[in-house]
Amino acid sequence: MLFVFAAVVFGYIGTNPLLPARSGFVHIRSAMSATDTADALYQQGYISSTLWFRLAATASGKAGQLKEGEYLISTSMSTRDILDKLASGKSEAARLVIPEGYTVWQIAKAVAQLGTIPEEEFLTAARSDAHLYPYMKGNRAVTFPTEGFLFPDTYFVAADATADDIVQMMLKNFDDHVTADMRSQIAARNLSIYQFVTLASLVEKEAKYEQDRPLIASVFLNRLQQHMKLQSDASISYAMGSHKAAYSIAETQYDSPYNTYMYEGLPPGAIGNPGMECMNAVLEAPETSYLYFVADGDGHNYFAVTYEDHMKNVEEHMP
Structure with missing residues (x-):
């Protein structure tokens, strides 16, 4: 019995030597219970048992006192230290x-x-x-x-x-x-990671809706393959430091290496920081013959193979 008591006390005030050394911020939201908190700490590798943490939180009276905030937690902290910090409300980030x-x-x-x-x-x-x-x-x-x-x-x-x-x-x-599997897929498209990210940044800026992203990526890939200028309005926006729904003929001649109306191929670098969805859209771009797209007033895109069909889409859909 004495041994069990000692083990419980040590489990509360001691650290777990089996956990690898690590530290980082844990975000505690106002709606999180002690159970939710235990799950978050376990998933991030800061505790080895959600059951023990919940029991310790209840026994110490801290279960209902955990406060919203960002807390720096490490595996060198005891359960008591973690509970005290989470109950303090002193957000550290x-x-x-x-x-x-x-x-x-x-x-x-x-x-x-x-x-x-x-x-x-x-x-x-x-x-x-x-x-x-x-x-x-x-x-x-x-x-x-x-x-x-x-x-x-x-x-x-x-x-x-x-x-x-x-x-x-x-x-x-x-x-x-950017996982090893993604890197293999990028290489299979004959792109460097740098080129891939640059292309994904164009897709990110041009696509408002998820379903349009792979098709827009397909258009850009087709144009690159055929040595056509990408003619992305988003590239003008980055070059000029402006944001407009459409650019005039004169503006498309703005002289910048980022302006894909002026220069063939990808811009020198990315025009923003793309998220996973747009990066995956480049990897999942279907094989199409599309060379053109235009967006309507709501941001939905319409795709065409020929310039003539593209101009019909422009007349019908462009505001």
Whole structure:
């Protein structure tokens, strides 16, 4: 009996030596119960038993006291330490939400809203290639070498995090998401990962609806194969730093290597940071003969094989 009591006490105030060393932020939402919290901690590898955590939370009276926030948790913490921290309500990180398709400029504004890192400081970090993985490096001059590889996601940013820390965290997240299977599929399309991400960023900006993404990717792949200019309005938008539903003939002649009306092939780099859906759309692009597409006022796209049919779609659907 004494042994069992000692084991219970140690399980509460001691650490689990069988868990591999790791630390990270855990997000506790207001609607989460002690059971939900135990599940989250277990799934992220910070505890070895959800049952023990629930029993400890109930026995200590902390089960109903866990508060919403972002908490830095590690496997070196005891169950008591974890419960005390989650009940304290002292959130240790800011939540940074980066939507799919955000450019570096937009990410910098989102980071600046956290109140600790000025916009220009983040832009400086994004202009550096210091943290890029080798496959992320292109051979053409770009606005931001990190553009395309700052993975859209929800991040927990520590109060003392630097701009370089955030850039590095986002690049690692991208690397974690691009699996070995994806890399094989990318190679099978005769694309480098850099080219693949650049293409996915065009799809991200051109497609409003999920069902259009693979077909838009198909159009771009067909045009690349036939050495046709991609003529993506989204590339003009990035080049000019503007956003319009349509561009004039004069604007399509805006001289920038990013302007795919002016220059054949992919732009020098990505025009935003694509999400998994658009990256998968490139990999899942069907074999079609489509060379043109146009969007209606609601963003639905219509596809055509010939220029004549494309012009009919323009007249019928374009606002």
